Amino acid sequence: MTHKEPVTPSSIPLHPDVPLAPVLSLDSFRQITQSPMPCVLDVPHVRLVTSGRIALGLALRELGVGEGDVVLLPAYHSLSMVPPVLWLKAEPRFYRVDAGANADMEDLTTQCDARVRVLVTTHYFGFPQNLTVLRAFCDQRGIALVEDCAHAFFGAYQGKPLGSYGDYAIASSMKFFPMYEGGVLISARRSLDAIVLVSGGKGFEAKVVLATLERSFSYGRLMGLKAPLVLPLRIKDWLWQRIKVGQATSAPLAPGSSDSDASFDTAWLDKSTSLFARFLLARLSKTRITGLRRRNYQCLQQTLRGLPGCRPLFATLPDSVCPWLFPLLVDDADAVFARVRAMGVPVVRFAETLWPAMDIERCVNSRHLSRHVLAFPCHQELNEQELNWMCAQLLKAIRP
The missing domain is CATH 3.90.1150.10 (Aspartate Aminotransferase, domain 1)
Structure with a gap:
């Protein structure tokens, strides 16, 4: 159209x-x-995890952030950005943005002291921050730069993919692909070999497929598959209700998929994204x-x-x-x-x-x-x- x-x-x-x-x-x-727009998967080192907040927690852990350290976060932010900082017993310190949501460099200079270890910058709604200035700011002060690409799975800045300027970058594949869960941790500067991920299990894999299809059905998509999946979907709902009331197990089958809450379940730190999410990333x-x-x-x-x-x-x-x-x-x-x-x-x-x-x-x-x-x-x-x-x-x- x-x-x-x-x-x-x-x-x-x-x-x-x-x-x-x-x-x-x-x-x-x-x-x-046709040739695709650059994306975070073009960066050399990639780990596919279950959410952007999990990716942020891993990035901060890899940077050695700990008690007494300060992580600079934008004052215009998702609540999900803060819990990974607190998990490591570090202090979140918020810096100003201007009327167009760009980082306020004057305020960043004021906020940056000897305790600051990391600056996190967010590419709001897919529009990049001034990465040349932010990279230079961090290099001059010996602090790490983490790019929050949760809104910017695709895109470039001065010809290079978003995510390639930071020491690490995180992204949210579920915002751009039709999937139930999915996040990305990347780095163009550091190896991610030390991060070893395992499957979330058969229950996780099954729930991701069924939840993705159920959501499609609710909006009138893939209706030819709905009838043969009525029974599996009912079983999924029954199991999910039992889990919620604590009658089956205290461990959830899949991580929460909210973009705006302050939850941070560390049980998913070592889990890889689902096979179904990987299939969609490769095929779409x-x-x-x-x-x-x-x-x-x-x-x-x-x-x-x-x-x-x-x-x-x-x-x-x-x-x-x-x-x-x-x-x-x-x-x-x-x-x-x-x-x-x-x-x-x-x-x-x-x-x-x-x-x-x-x-x-x-x-x-x-x-x-x-x-x-x-x-x-x-x-x-x-x-x-x-x-x-x-x-x-x-x-x-x-x-x-």
Whole structure:
């Protein structure tokens, strides 16, 4: 589908249930043979783990972070970034960002003392930070740089893949691929041979496949497989309920898949991503993923261009960027959020809740971004009807 004109609400009669994240379908396996955009898997040393937060914990452990050390984190952050620091008995220290979510170098200079061991930088929504400046900052002070590529599985900075500038980088494959779990730890500078991963077990492998397919069914994908899997899915649900009430075992079959909570289950530190996730990483066209995400982002951008009371967080979409979501700065964000939720439009308020121990008044930009950025899906598995309907509803919500 090609959108040459902004979408209007009048021609979208149905109310599809739009997936917030990619869901597996037959179209997922469609191959596009053009050269793909660089991605974190292009970096020399790779370990496939179960989540981005697990990857961050491993990176900090490999860097020798421990009690008394300080890890610099952005004040605009996911809650999941902090527990890996606390797990190692280190101190998270938050640095400011500017109005465009770029690291505030002046504040970083002020915050950096002899106890600082690591600086973590986040490529928000897939848009890179100034890695040349950040790399030089760390090298001058003898501290490590960790790139948080949870929003940026694909993309480049000055011709090199995102993730290749840091001592380590972490990514979240489940944000970009239609899978239930998955994270990546990479390094272009250090070997990862000391990190030995094992399978999460047969229960884990089975749950990942069934949960992925069940989610596809709930959005009308792969319906031909639903009937023969009714019994296995019922068994899975029964076992999951028994585990939840503690009647079978205290160990979960799979890690939690929330992007925003503060959980950190160390039982998954030595576990590799599932065989099914590996299969999808190897089989799905990366060119299709990046091309459709960019096209859907541009459709949203064109549809919402010029509307009063809002503007894209990023003015342009550079050729080297593959977006996670479409982030929109909205003046009356609470009211618009309530309207789009009532309409059934999927929406994310990234960093809506910031770490409670952080002084939120220190960084007015982080507070503003957490309250005023509404982000909408632009992933590759949106079909034409879903994308058009979502665009139409956003027009109604923003100019009611």
